[in-house]
Amino acid sequence: MNAVGKKFNHSFNYEYALVGAAAIDKTGSPLPDETLIKCKASDAVLFGAIGDPKYDNDPSARVRPEQGLLAMRSELGLYANVRPVTTFPSLLDRSPLKREILDGVDILMVRELTGGIYFGKPQGRSEDGKTAYDSCVYSKFEIERVVRLACEYALKRKGKVTVVDKANVLATSRLWRETSKEIVHDYPGIEMDFLFVDNAAMQLIQNPGRFDVIVTENMFGDILSDEASVITGSLGLLPSASIGSSTSVFEPVHGSYPQAAGKNIANPLGTILSAAMLLETGLNLTGESEALKRAVEKSLEAGMVTEDLDRSNPCSTNMVGDWISEYILHN
Ligand code: IPM
Ligand code: MG
Numbered sequence: 001m002n003a004v005g006k007k008f009n010h011s012f013n014y015e016y017a018l019v020g021a022a023a024i025d026k027t028g029s030p031l032p033d034e035t036l037i038k039c040k041a042s043d044a045v046l047f048g049a050i051g052d053p054k055y056d057n058d059p060s061a062r063v064r065p066e067q068g069l070l071a072m073r074s075e076l077g078l079y080a081n082v083r084p085v086t087t088f089p090s091l092l093d094r095s096p097l098k099r100e101i102l103d104g105v106d107i108l109m110v111r112e113l114t115g116g117i118y119f120g121k122p123q124g125r126s127e128d129g130k131t132a133y134d135s136c137v138y139s140k141f142e143i144e145r146v147v148r149l150a151c152e153y154a155l156k157r158k159g160k161v162t163v164v165d166k167a168n169v170l171a172t173s174r175l176w177r178e179t180s181k182e183i184v185h186d187y188p189g190i191e192m193d194f195l196f197v198d199n200a201a202m203q204l205i206q207n208p209g210r211f212d213v214i215v216t217e218n219m220f221g222d223i224l225s226d227e228a229s230v231i232t233g234s235l236g237l238l239p240s241a242s243i244g245s246s247t248s249v250f251e252p253v254h255g256s257y258p259q260a261a262g263k264n265i266a267n268p269l270g271t272i273l274s275a276a277m278l279l280e281t282g283l284n285l286t287g288e289s290e291a292l293k294r295a296v297e298k299s300l301e302a303g304m305v306t307e308d309l310d311r312s313n314p315c316s317t318n319m320v321g322d323w324i325s326e327y328i329l330h331n
Helices: 002-008 021-027 033-040 065-075 089-094 140-155 171-186 197-206 218-231 269-282 286-301 317-330
Strands: 044-046 080-086 106-112 160-165 191-196 213-216 239-243 248-252
Touching: 002 286, 002 317, 021 065, 033 065, 044 269, 080 140, 080 218, 089 286, 106 140, 106 218, 140 160, 140 171, 140 213, 160 171, 160 197, 160 218, 171 191, 191 197, 197 213, 197 218, 213 218, 239 269, 248 269, 269 286, 269 317, 286 317
Parallel strands: 044 248, 106 213, 160 191, 160 213
Antiparallel strands: 080 106, 080 239, 239 248
């Protein structure tokens, strides 16, 4: 960000705040008020990764790092998570899929983020503790705004939107389908199709090139976006944006990597590309974002990569970051 600022004559002001495991350790809360206040007062948020192994082994712990993330989504009204899934030519051989299947894959996953089974009430246990329930709830309004966002994105891409649901079983999915069909009338340039989620999971592996923009509800999107993120073979490189009514949040798709703490080996590209999305979507600085993305591509071509991408001759995290900063400043 500093290199981009220097090159393009901006000065960015940073505030730092805790969330997740680090925030619980220090304050007892996964999303301290101070953090939320700072987020709301900012133009954009760059989010690290949350989670710590000491919480993973106890899914029933009363206070958990994930609560910080879910509270942040809800408090900031982040109703859509947007994940571009693109291939990098120099990394195609790392994909679990055959090269010919991946040719030209360029997908934008749009996941609804503040509704559905993640937030639906009632949720809980019966009195005797022997029955548990979650509720999947969607209003037309919640569906409409995220489907519209997907259509807007598609207009700038190949113009195709695939709505993923389970309308053969779920009432909420039938409302998704009905609402999407109404909305697409407002977008004459858009071609919309519908897939059941099980079929979509299969086609993402078999024929990922058929997709342009995918839009789906919260839980289906959680699952499919992880699936989509590994087919390109470069989970460590993928950025995401969570967009809402006020401040947007930008974060790498990968989780925290506690095994690497202090070793200077983690791949910084997911975060750097999230900063590129922040420049473009959060601050409307398109040229700046392009310059950053170009520098990342060049670093890959030059083989300036961390050990997850090159075991035999790896660079440290700092080396990759410094190389990219230098490239931006001098090109
Ligand atoms: C994600 C994560 C979160 C989710 C977890 C950590 C609560 O898997 O961002 O996809 O399920 O939304
Ligand atoms: Mg997930």
